[in-house]
Amino acid sequence: xxxxxxxxxxxxxxxxxxxxxxxxxxxxxxxxxxxxxxxxxxxxxxxxxxxxxxxxxxxxxxxxxxxxxxxxxxxxxxxxxxxxxxxxxxxxxxxxxxxxxxxxxxxxxxxxxxxxxxxxxxxxxxxxxxxxxxxxxxxxxxxxxxxxxxxxxxxxxxxxxxxxxxxxxxxxx
Numbered sequence: 001x002x003x004x005x006x007x008x009x010x011x012x013x014x015x016x017x018x019x020x021x022x023x024x025x026x027x028x029x030x031x032x033x034x035x036x037x038x039x040x041x042x043x044x045x046x047x048x049x050x051x052x053x054x055x056x057x058x059x060x061x062x063x064x065x066x067x068x069x070x071x072x073x074x075x076x077x078x079x080x081x082x083x084x085x086x087x088x089x090x091x092x093x094x095x096x097x098x099x100x101x102x103x104x105x106x107x108x109x110x111x112x113x114x115x116x117x118x119x120x121x122x123x124x125x126x127x128x129x130x131x132x133x134x135x136x137x138x139x140x141x142x143x144x145x146x147x148x149x150x151x152x153x154x155x156x157x158x159x160x161x162x163x164x165x166x167x168x169x170x171x172x173x
Contacts, residue, residue, distance in 0.1 A: 009069035011139055014078070018102045018135065019060055021085070025092070036098070038044070041106040045162025049102060052155045058150045059132060067139050077138045084131050090115055091141040103159070105166050125156055 037043070044111045092099045094115025098106065116123035136144035 001128045003146065008020055009012055010069040011071040011073060011156045012064070012069065014073070014138070015060070015064045015067055019064070022056070022060065026101065028092075029099065032064060033100045033102055033104055036100065036106055041104045043102050043104055044160065044166045045103045048158045048162070052101075052159065054068070055148070055151050059136075059151075061146055064141065065140060066141055066144065070140045074138050074140070077134055081131065081134050081138055084127055087116065087123070088131075091127060103163050103166055111167065114144060122160060125160065128152065129156070142158055 033043075077122070095112055095116060098104070098109070098112065111117075120126060129149065129152055133145045133149050135147070
């Protein structure tokens with residue numbers, strides 16, 4: 001039994017767990033989006049969404065491809081990544097049924113100002129930016145951390161502008 005545990009490629013297990021988490025989040029986001037749209041909400045800024053999905057998906061696939069069975073794991077950075085996951089859960093829980101991966105506007109609904117939203121605007125984007133940099137570094141993949149941090153910044157530039165515009169439009173409803 002101990003040899004079996006020693007033979008596990010922990011880097012692959014860790015990446016697979018993150019991938020499973022992301023799939024679960026996509027399922028939750030799709031369910032929440034459908035419920036919000038059924039209640040009269042509408043989507044804005046959808047033009048960047050395919051690029052965002054491609055960027056996030058390719059980031060994870062590239063990490064999986066680049067991580068070797070015996071890749072050393074930086075325990076301190078893994079702990080930071082785990083802390084980021086706790087913050088991610090806090091963001092999702094704070095938004096509850098309003099959390100989606102798309103920009104969905106619910107006419108008349110107030111902006112969320114609890115949880116991490118009390119402290120910063122767009123806390124999910126801060127968490128995601130940190131995850132994109134930290135997770136590859138857990139495995140020493142600094143090139144992925146740098147390249148995808150720049151790609152994420154470009155996507156967020158477009159996304160945050162669209163989201164902020166939706167806030168402006170919503171306040172005039």
